[in-house]
Amino acid sequence: MKIIQATIFGAAALAIAYTAQAQDYRAQAISMMKRDFHAKGIAGMDRLDEDTVQKICNLSHNNPPKGLAERLQQDQLEDIKYPADGKFLGDWKSGEKIAQRGRGMTWKDKDGKTSRGEPNGGSCYNCHQIGPDTTSFGSIGNSLLHFGKIRGYGADMQKYVYGKIYNAKAFNLCSAMPRFGHSDTLSEEQIKDLVALLLDPNSPVNK
Amino acid sequence: MSSIKLRVVVALSGLAFACAAQAGQTATPVKVAAQTKKAASKSRSAIAAEFEKFRDIMEEASPAELFEAKGEELWKAKRGPKNASLEKCDLGLGPGVLKGAYVKMPRYFADTDQVMDAERRIVYCMVTLQGFKEADLAKKPFSSASKTPDPVSLVTYVAGQSRGMKIAVPQKHPKERDAYNTGEEIFNYRAGPWDFSCATCHGADNLRIRTQDLPNLSSKEGAIAAFQGWPGYRMTGGLMHTLQWRLNDCFRQQRFPEPGYVSETLSDLLTYMGVNANGHVYKGPGIKR
Incomplete structure (x- = not known):
């Protein structure tokens, strides 16, 4: 309504x-x-x-x-579904793989899976600088290097990053960034892994 | 003809060096390996500049010419159910006039009452003059390792006949202006699971996906990059592709359904891009990364 x-x-x-x-x-x-x-x-x-x-x-x-x-x-x-367990931090190593992978949601892919049978990627590096070791990153999004180090690691920040990945349009209506949770591209677990990539103090992003 | 073939051989051996250098193979000649190492330490824009330099050299003897030659043979041969050549095909400047036709398309054609881009018009001629079925031509319209479809070679040949000429996509007929305006709307139309439009990647200056520079097709400088790029021999995969393929692949990555081959939607998009590139000199079919 x-x-x-x-x-x-x-x-x-x-x-x-x-x-x-x-x-x-x-x-x-x-x-x-x-x-x-x-x-x-x-x-x-x-x-x-x-x-x-x-x-x-x-x-x-x-x-x-x-x-x-x-x-x-x-x-x-209001459309964002936050994790029922209230935990936002997954595994940054898995998050790095999701960030690197650009496949999914096209003609030959399957629901939630790429044509190779892997879970969908987030295509994050296509647009963002993220980890220090990947120099082939795009420039459509802002740099996320040192994200946690700069912005802090607190629970509010974790919730914000989870929400931003789930539905970027909740924070900037006409953002170029896809709504990865809203569009069923990424699962709750995958988004948690991406949150960890940006906000786990042990993630290379914050080294 | 023989000089074209010789230049192609030279070009292909050049390509082999380049591909090996890209893959970083140990067997690469010392000089190329050294260049590769040097390039890796440079910034991305420097690498892009290097590639531009390389492309300039390559275009002196581009593998695209092989497809131009093939296209010329196809154009002149009696083929299809009607056993006719395409020499009476009217690409807008009169039957059989090829010189400069490519840089003036898409354009309005009175006989179909439609705006048609080069590939759409050539397919139309193959259907009307030679008796081929459009549905058959649309089945597998893009190049693969096993086959380069005839329209691809034909478009490359026709494009080669506009080498060195100024792009002048017409906007005189009302339907040509409609095509531009509708094309602009399609270009900016966001939809699909990822909310992408063409403009998401190609609507602003200095954007990149990974290390790939994205031309801003709404600008004059960007639009010429796209117009110039296709038909192009793509080093990734070693296939000859046209703008029809490029737009198809863009929509795939946009996570849209598939646009129809030589459809009005694509003609209108190509009108938008072509008019934006007007005034620039078209260098002819070339090579792409």
């Missing part, structure tokens, strides 16, 4: 800024893609449907009105 209200509010606010012609091209683009694409493997045609967050980010060119963004971020925050 909250999401629906916010959507109506958002659509009204954005309609003012958005010309009728641009709307036409957008509508044309969407119907054209739905006509021209076909499902392949696990990638069904439903992947072309926007959810509320995507729609607002698309309509606003990733610059949503502040009030609307805050309301939708709140919805995303």
